[in-house]
Amino acid sequence: MTDNVYSTICPGCNFGCGLYIRENGALEVDFRKSSPANSGKLCRFGMNLPKLFAPTKSMVDGKETTIEEAAKEAAKRIAASKGSVVFLSLGNTTSEELLAFQKIAESALYTGAVAALPEDTYQTLNIGIPYSEIEAAKHIVLFIDPYEQYPLIVRRLLSARNKGAKISAVWWKDLPLADENIRPGDVSKLALTKDSLIIADYNPLSDTEQVKNVLALAKNAGTRITFLKPFANSTGGYLMAKGIKQKSISQLVEDINKGTIKILFCLESDPSVLIPSETLSKLTYLIIQTGQTLSTKANIVIAHEPLYKKKGTLINNEGRAQALGGTGTSGLDALGIIAGAKFDFDSLHESVKKAIGITVVDEFMMPKYERLEYGALQASAKPMDAKTALVSVYNPFMWSGLADDNDFVELNLNTVKALKLLKGGSIRIKSNGSTIEKKFKVAPVQDNILLTSNKFGIEKGIITPVEVSR
Ligand code: SF4
Structure with a gap:
């Protein structure tokens, strides 16, 4: 029997590391040296992808069923609860699926912390800078622990340091690659210039005042800033949802607690990481459409193909468009059942390319994005009042x-x-x-x-x- 080998992208974060997944009875990871984001290297999470892709089954109220039946039942329950359904995606699937998902989201799409920040910061928050700029920077300031959070950036940082860059870290712990370690409470000691480059993290649980604070630091010093993000297609999620009304996770939690939201539909997103279990238990129905193992019990599970089997486009932190090597569209078809009309992959793909501003998906070509200015920000990050x-x-x-x-x-x-x-x-x-x-x-x-x-x-x-x- 010949193995099936898929050229794919790791869904662990939006660094966009390329790899191969080999199916030979079990799943194996192979290195893809030609990948422009990571030159074949993977972090521990990337190496553990076979565990993440352990198969999941479509279920309705605890009983196994087909993906079509699960999607039909979800459609029925959504139609019966119009006005109290919310759709959540954090951007862990293809841009084509995210576009289709938006079309079925009846009121609001919840995608993270962005809604609590000024709109003119969205572009800066969501589209990073090419990694080659990180390697060429003279002064890099880390508001992350790269080893733990976005391990593949460490190579870029070391390369910059070998070329003479100074690295400052504003973090809770001394980082071995930093020349200067500053504690978050002492951030006023940080000296920034126009040659500095800030690397921060932006995720659905980010403290928005803290994010504003870092944006304000960059703005005031004329420093470049880039935000790494935890979900493979967070950048695609932003580009596809531009202009769509969005809400933050804290608003979502409030709405469920108030009882105005009865059904939560999550697309390739695990709500237990974001939403307290006592809040989730107030929902009438939790519906999850996913291609990977779940740590949350849902009333309906719509089990589509794992990401590596999908056809579609991911956009990494740099804004680089990357094609997945699969052919699967069962996720898109399930969304079509919920929408009541089949989605056509090719026309969605054309819309995706238009949103990126490209005519062909080529991971070796960097699309051109505007680096939009954002206004002055008033941040009031709370000093930590807890003793420990x-x-x-x-x-x-x-x-x-x-x-x-x-x-x-x-x-x-x-x-x-x-x-x-x-x-x-x-x-x-x-x-x-x-x-x-x-x-x-x-x-x-x-x-x-x-x-x-x-x-x-x-x-x-x-x-x-x-x-x-x-
Ligand atoms: S750095 Fe991110 S994208 Fe790369 S292998 Fe690790 S988790 Fe996956």
């Missing part, structure tokens, strides 16, 4: 709900001594009425901060005030 806090370092494993082996927190030696923690022992962390016990690792972290790259179930957003003891 757990800081979640969001990374591909956390967004996808895929288990990782990092079941520990990082803290510094002062915290270890103050709490009299024992070597090889654990730390008790109390928050929101729950207490958990975790292993710890000593690292050059800010005093009274615990860093985690895992989800423990006690978090309240990125920064969670906690009480700690031995």
Whole structure:
């Protein structure tokens, strides 16, 4: 039997790493050296893709069914609840599917934090800069932990440093590749010039005041800024939804809690990462259309093909259009059942190219995007009032709900001594009425901060005030 080999893009973040997925009974990952974003290299998440693509089944109220029947049942329930249905996509599927999805979204499309920010910042937030500009920068300022969050950027940073770039990090922990480490509370010590380039992160749980703060820093110093994002086609999601009314996740949570939203339809997005379980339990129906394993129980699961089998276009952080090597359109067909009219891939594809401003999808060609100016921003980032806090370092494993082996927190030696923690022992962390016990690792972290790259179930957003003891 010959293997099926698909040339595809990793859905772990929107860095846009290319790879091959080989089907030979089990799934295997092969390196694609020609990929312009990553030259074949992958991070741990990319190497773990076979686990993410474990097959899922279409279900209605716990019973297995076909994708068509699941989509028909979803269509029926959506039609019966007009006015109280919300459609959520974070951009983890093809631009063609996202365009179709928009057409069925009856009122609002929820895609993340963007709605809470001024509209003139959207282009800057969503379209990054070519990675070649990062490698050529003279001064790079990191508002991320590249090793944990967007590992493939580390190569670009090291290349810039080898060419003489200075790297500053504004982070909770000293980063080994930085020449200068500044704590987030001391950001006023950061010296920016027109030659600096800020790399930040922008995700659905981002603190909007913090994002405004970083945008304002860049604006005031005339510094270039780029935001990395966690979902493979976040940039495509923005380009396809330009001009469409959108709402933030916090608005969505409020609407479900108020009872004005009864059905949530998620396209290739795991709501449990974003929405508290007590809020999700208030929904009459949760419908998830996906091609990968789920960590959330949904009333209806519409199981389309995994991303690597799809036909369609992804747009990476640089704005580079990348074609998937599959032929599948079952996701698009299921959306057609819900819309009550079949979607034609070719005409959607033409619209996608038009939205990008290209005539052909070629990953080696960089489309031209305007770098639009944004106005002055008033940011009022709150100083951290908690004595001790757990800081979640969001990374591909956390967004996808895929288990990782990092079941520990990082803290510094002062915290270890103050709490009299024992070597090889654990730390008790109390928050929101729950207490958990975790292993710890000593690292050059800010005093009274615990860093985690895992989800423990006690978090309240990125920064969670906690009480700690031995
Ligand atoms: S998770 Fe991001 S950095 Fe890692 S392989 Fe996938 S696209 Fe690349």
